[in-house]
Amino acid sequence: MKVLLSWLREFAPIEGDPAELADHLSDLGMAVEEMRMLPPLDGVVVARVAGLRPHPEADRIQLVDVELPGATGEGTGGALQVCCGAFNMSVGDMVPFATVGTTMPGGLVIGERRMRGQLSQGMCCSAAELELGADAEGIMILPSEFELGAPLMSQLGLAGDVLYDLEVNPNRPDAMSVAGVARDLAARLGVPFRIPAPVVSETGEDVSTVASVEIIDADLCGRFGVRVIRDVSIGQSPLWMQARLTLCGMRPINSVVDVSNYVMLELGTPNHTYDLALVPGGHLGTRRSAGGERLVTLDGSEREMLRGDGLIVDRDDRPIGISGVMGGENTEIGDSTTAVLLELAWWDRLSISRTSQRLGLRSEASMRFERGTDHELVPIALDRFCELLDRVTPGGVSVCRGRLDGRGDLPPTTRVRVRPARMSHLLGRRFSSDELRGLLDPIGLQCTESDDAAPRGAEPDDGALEVTIPSFRPDVVTETDVAEEVARHYGYQRLGRTVPRSPEPGRLTPAQRLRRDLRRVLVGAGLSEDMPNPFLAPDAVRQAGIDGADPVRLLNPLATEESVLRPSLLPGLIAAAAYNSSHRNDSVSLFEIGVVFGPPPAGDADTAAADTSAAAVLPTETEHLGAIWADGEAADAVHLTELIATAFGLRFSLTNANDLDGMHPVRAAQVLLDGQAVGVVGEVDPVVCERHGLLQRCAWLQVNVEPLLAAASAAAERPYRLVSTYPSSDIDLAFAVPDGVQASQVRSTLVASGGDELRSVDLFDIYRGDQMDPGTRSLAYRLRLQADDRTLTDEQVADIRQRCIDAVEHAHSAVLR
Amino acid sequence: MNGPATDTPASTAADVSPEALLASIDAARGQGLAAVAAAATSDELAQVESTLFGRKAALGQIKQGLGSLPPDQRATVGRALNEAQQDLRAAHAEAADELAASARREQLQREWLDLTETPPGPERGHLHLxxxxxxxxxxxxxxxxxxxxxxxxxxxxxxxxxxxxxxxxxxxxxxxxxxxxxxxxxxxxxxxxxxxxxxxxxxxxxxxxxxxxxxxxxxxxxxxxxxxxxxxxxxxxxxxxxxxxxxxxxxxxxxxxxxxxxxxxxxxxxxxxxxxxxxxxxxxxxxxxxxxxxxxxxxxxxxxxxxxxxxxxxxxxxxxxxxxxxxxxxxxxxxxxxxxxxxxxxxxxxxxxxxxxxxxxxxxxxxxxxxxxx
CATH class of the missing domain: 3.30.930.10 (Bira Bifunctional Protein; Domain 2)
Known part of the structure; x- marks a missing residue:
């Protein structure tokens, strides 16, 4: 929302340093995104075209003799000579003239120079060159009454003006107008605010004889005001109006459209004009569409209505406009228009919002209707339109007597009970009733002493006020909303700063702390954390060999490549490994701790349908740890499981497994924790690697984080085991073990049979080769034996040794070597 | 044992005058110090050691002959003999320390390493920003x-x-x-x-x-x-x-x-x-x-x-x-x-x-x- 300081001043005597005013605006919640001091343009003055001559050497430029008091030059009769590329002016026209030495808004400094041999002693300016309008084609032609030689900006009434670009929050419909901004700022500055009453001289017939209004759906349209203006001649609006509109971001079109936009900017009341001659009987009706109706809007597009969309219809129920969004082409104002039917309505916010969003037609008008316009301004805005159109039309217009004022459902006036104690509680500063009045009355929130004595809630009711909410603040509905207004006008910065203290100490949960530890274990093991996109292409899931999962789909993805939620961390991590490999970093080790998604938990069909609880409806989310070693082997991943186990005092067991999704067919195992499968470890299926352009082996570990951290949390409390002070003995045992038996099984057997005195088992040598029978390998273990309370005798050591040998040979068809 | 040694002047049974004994102690001391100084390795020093101390060594033989001197002369010669022996032991111990230290220095020198030529070891990873x-x-x-x-x-x-x-x-x-x-x-x-x-x-x-x-x-x-x-x-x-x-x-x-x-x-x-x-x-x-x-x-x-x-x-x-x-x-x-x-x-x-x-x-x-x- 752009506002000019000079325009604000038409509503309140706002004075002060423009930068300080900007601070006030920001502090009031209308953040100043840009403040522009309009360039004084001192060197740009009003000059007269005294003569036009062709350039002897060029067709596209002509020579202009410029008359400027006190200046003489190379032109005819001592006038200044200017080379000019525009041909729209005539002798006698007043034009803006940039004298030599002027710095233009764009930074260009005007100098005396020669163009194709002809001297140019200044520049005649277009509106665009002065940043006062959109027209870049022709020179601005100024009104003949402008004073010759006077500075242009002062003649335009823009000298010293300031343009503020404000960011207006959706809950401030009032700030979508010059008047509304002025009201807020005036309240802050403590100066009076007033919307001047428009003066309309009504010279035409009674409006009811030429126009009529019918509100068919009262919930759509709360108020429908109409005026009729005759003797309209469509022309250009005056420069001051064009300049204001341009500076505020609207493109000047013609006098009627410009006045319409001017009133919208000024009062926040969008309005629409029809060519009365094209509206049969001057009748306007409004109703909701039943759906399927078609209409060509002003932008030339044919629009199809859905059930519930708001329409303007003519006497024959034919659509001629979309309520609050855009008018129809068939009743559009044209150059031949002489009578204007003016509509100024109040629409239901949600209806406008729905229709404009669906049609993709977000206009300055719909934006204001969506936020809520002020229905009480309807008659004033109608009159303001007539007043302005009369002023900008040469010879004036003839306004028909009276207004039509159709009424539908308007929101009732809101009254809010405001307790000073509650305000003080919410804001952290004590406010008296009088202080509250002082802050609220100037912004139109009228306070009266509440006669409702019934106390409500916990706050004392002393000095309660009844606050009547004005029609331009539909956003203020509750006592808390009023608190924001109090805070805003008192000043957020002036409210104190206190720090509340939690009665409990701050802390992370054990799982949150252990998750941090886990990340550091992984980093210590040389892995770097990445964060791949959790959105995948359906194909990427298959490419990673994840065949078992039916991934959760997005309903409105940005692209097919991001249309499903990852069912596994593998696709993301292998893609990241491939990315690095393709950038000549072939052996990265990466990990991620992140959520993978699955379909909502399956219940039996009958209860599932009835169960709409979040837990039943939402997809399952499981937090996984994924780790990948590009150019790594299964051992890398297995070692990491051991490292994690050591770090958290856990023991994983591995079970070789052959058909795990995305995994190498014979180099993969399930990771078990207390007998429960919590992950997989091994190498990525070489086919999957190749699909990603990875020719090296990739090791992979995936662990379900929740059970891991739960076990770690329990293990964190493990009791101390006394370190034995008695000597230990080591024995080495090598077995020939069939390949079908996992080393981990042999180990388990040793642990189980070794008894309490067996303190550690280390697999220290593996041998496959000529000295072994085919299908077997040698596994050599070192067992350390120790007792807590005595030195083990040779006989006791021999006993344990034999027990272990017997157990392994018996359980695994193994043979001691 | 009274058997005369044949390879030193001090051992000549013919001259057992105190003056002669003192002269031969001095000579043996000089020779011993020279031998210690000449030993270039711990092994050589160990060989020298066996010629310096013990009864067969020059000073040892002189000591054996002390008994035949009259008591007043025995004390004078004995004192000289002890001093010579202490000198030799001190020189030997010093030489032994020096040789051991130099051997260790040489050993350590052979272990010379350019620490900057170490190939990269295990790396630490990085947490995401x-x-x-x-x-x-x-x-x-x-x-x-x-x-x-x-x-x-x-x-x-x-x-x-x-x-x-x-x-x-x-x-x-x-x-x-x-x-x-x-x-x-x-x-x-x-x-x-x-x-x-x-x-x-x-x-x-x-x-x-x-x-x-x-x-x-x-x-x-x-x-x-x-x-x-x-x-x-x-x-x-x-x-x-x-x-x-x-x-x-x-x-x-x-x-x-x-x-x-x-x-x-x-x-x-x-x-x-x-x-x-x-x-x-x-x-x-x-x-x-x-x-x-x-x-x-x-x-x-x-x-x-x-x-x-x-x-x-x-x-x-x-x-x-x-x-x-x-x-x-x-x-x-x-x-x-x-x-x-x-x-x-x-x-x-x-x-x-x-x-x-x-x-x-x-x-x-x-x-x-x-x-x-x-």
Missing amino acids: VTQTTERLEDVFVGMGFTVSEGPQAETDWYNFEALNLPAAHPARSMWDTLYLDLGERTELGDGEGGEASNVVLRTHTSPVQIRVMEVQPPPIYTICPGRVFRRDTADASHMPVFHQIEGLVVDRGIAFADLAGTLEEFTSAYFGKAISSRLRPSYFPFTEPSAEFDITCVICEGAGCQTCQRTGWIELGGCGMVHPNVLANCGIDFEEWTGFAFGFGIDRLALMRHGIDDLRDMYTNDIRFLSQF
């Missing part, structure tokens, strides 16, 4: 008495919008470009109308976690909710469809807007340093009232005005406000008894600011050349 930033933020808030809450990333419409005072047709819903999940098959189990699945969204903020906390935990509540959030945004230098937010929630008796301002100020100086302060500006969010925008002193220019802060000296960090009474009511909390505030801001942007990263997308390429810098 988002993790590092999140943990730093968590630590500051934990220090201020907050707990850390987590919740699901896919949420029902209720938790993401409705409970936050954003009913179905609320125009402010367009403030978030929402990604919806297609759980179509399930919906068909329901009333068959379809479209119901559209009420499962990827959370657009971590506010639903606040709702979940308030539903189960009676006040007082002091918690933060960091986490991953989703928007239907095309990736560019400052937007990602997937990014990270941290929100805070306090609900207690007597909580006021001033508590919000004070808490944010305390956080700001704890996280950014004493030179950085905060300010609040009126704003609008459906779930807070009053609402505010939360600015901090520009961390680049410390308020002097620069390009980053568009010469204002301030940068916008996030949004905040007093929890809307409707939100408290939706969670079954009596808003007359309890009041609260909430705030939220982006984590990713803090990481960018801290390290001078211009393009948010760089943080998510997973390029090891990026990751390994932090």
Whole structure:
């Protein structure tokens, strides 16, 4: 929302340093995104075209003799000579003239120079060159009454003006107008605010004889005001109006459209004009569409209505406009228009919002209707339109007597009970009733002493006020909303700063702390954390060999490549490994701790349908740890499981497994924790690697984080085991073990049979080769034996040794070597 | 044993005068010292040792002959003999030490190593910048008495919008470009109308976690909710469809807007340093009232005005406000008894600011050349 300081001043005597005013605006919640001091343009003055001559050497430029008091030059009769590329002016026209030495808004400094041999002693300016309008084609032609030689900006009434670009929050419909901004700022500055009453001289017939209004759906349209203006001649609006509109971001079109936009900017009341001659009987009706109706809007597009969309219809129920969004082409104002039917309505916010969003037609008008316009301004805005159109039309217009004022459902006036104690509680500063009045009355929130004595809630009711909410603040509905207004006008910065203290100490949960530890274990093991996109292409899931999962789909993805939620961390991590490999970093080790998604938990069909609880409806989310070693082997991943186990005092067991999704067919195992499968470890299926352009082996570990951290949390409390002070003995045992038996099984057997005195088992040598029978390998273990309370005798050591040998040979068809 | 030695003058039985004995002691001492000095290795010194000491050694033989001297002369010669022997032992011990030390020096020299030629060993990995930033933020808030809450990333419409005072047709819903999940098959189990699945969204903020906390935990509540959030945004230098937010929630008796301002100020100086302060500006969010925008002193220019802060000296960090009474009511909390505030801001942007990263997308390429810098 752009506002000019000079325009604000038409509503309140706002004075002060423009930068300080900007601070006030920001502090009031209308953040100043840009403040522009309009360039004084001192060197740009009003000059007269005294003569036009062709350039002897060029067709596209002509020579202009410029008359400027006190200046003489190379032109005819001592006038200044200017080379000019525009041909729209005539002798006698007043034009803006940039004298030599002027710095233009764009930074260009005007100098005396020669163009194709002809001297140019200044520049005649277009509106665009002065940043006062959109027209870049022709020179601005100024009104003949402008004073010759006077500075242009002062003649335009823009000298010293300031343009503020404000960011207006959706809950401030009032700030979508010059008047509304002025009201807020005036309240802050403590100066009076007033919307001047428009003066309309009504010279035409009674409006009811030429126009009529019918509100068919009262919930759509709360108020429908109409005026009729005759003797309209469509022309250009005056420069001051064009300049204001341009500076505020609207493109000047013609006098009627410009006045319409001017009133919208000024009062926040969008309005629409029809060519009365094209509206049969001057009748306007409004109703909701039943759906399927078609209409060509002003932008030339044919629009199809859905059930519930708001329409303007003519006497024959034919659509001629979309309520609050855009008018129809068939009743559009044209150059031949002489009578204007003016509509100024109040629409239901949600209806406008729905229709404009669906049609993709977000206009300055719909934006204001969506936020809520002020229905009480309807008659004033109608009159303001007539007043302005009369002023900008040469010879004036003839306004028909009276207004039509159709009424539908308007929101009732809101009254809010405001307790000073509650305000003080919410804001952290004590406010008296009088202080509250002082802050609220100037912004139109009228306070009266509440006669409702019934106390409500916990706050004392002393000095309660009844606050009547004005029609331009539909956003203020509750006592808390009023608190924001109090805070805003008192000043957020002036409210104190206190720090509340939690009665409990701050802390992370054990799982949150252990998750941090886990990340550091992984980093210590040389892995770097990445964060791949959790959105995948359906194909990427298959490419990673994840065949078992039916991934959760997005309903409105940005692209097919991001249309499903990852069912596994593998696709993301292998893609990241491939990315690095393709950038000549072939052996990265990466990990991620992140959520993978699955379909909502399956219940039996009958209860599932009835169960709409979040837990039943939402997809399952499981937090996984994924780790990948590009150019790594299964051992890398297995070692990491051991490292994690050591770090958290856990023991994983591995079970070789052959058909795990995305995994190498014979180099993969399930990771078990207390007998429960919590992950997989091994190498990525070489086919999957190749699909990603990875020719090296990739090791992979995936662990379900929740059970891991739960076990770690329990293990964190493990009791101390006394370190034995008695000597230990080591024995080495090598077995020939069939390949079908996992080393981990042999180990388990040793642990189980070794008894309490067996303190550690280390697999220290593996041998496959000529000295072994085919299908077997040698596994050599070192067992350390120790007792807590005595030195083990040779006989006791021999006993344990034999027990272990017997157990392994018996359980695994193994043979001691 | 009295047998005369044949190879030294001192051993000649013919001359046993004290003068002669003293002369031969002196000579033996001189020879011994020379032999010790001549030994170049520990082995040679060991050989010399056997010729210096013991009864067969020159001094040893002289000592054996002492008995034949008259007592008064025996004392004089004996003293000389002891002195000579002590000299030799001292010289020998010194030589032995020196030779051992030099042998060790030589041994160590042979172990010479250029430590700079060591091949690279195991490397440490790197935590992602988002993790590092999140943990730093968590630590500051934990220090201020907050707990850390987590919740699901896919949420029902209720938790993401409705409970936050954003009913179905609320125009402010367009403030978030929402990604919806297609759980179509399930919906068909329901009333068959379809479209119901559209009420499962990827959370657009971590506010639903606040709702979940308030539903189960009676006040007082002091918690933060960091986490991953989703928007239907095309990736560019400052937007990602997937990014990270941290929100805070306090609900207690007597909580006021001033508590919000004070808490944010305390956080700001704890996280950014004493030179950085905060300010609040009126704003609008459906779930807070009053609402505010939360600015901090520009961390680049410390308020002097620069390009980053568009010469204002301030940068916008996030949004905040007093929890809307409707939100408290939706969670079954009596808003007359309890009041609260909430705030939220982006984590990713803090990481960018801290390290001078211009393009948010760089943080998510997973390029090891990026990751390994932090």
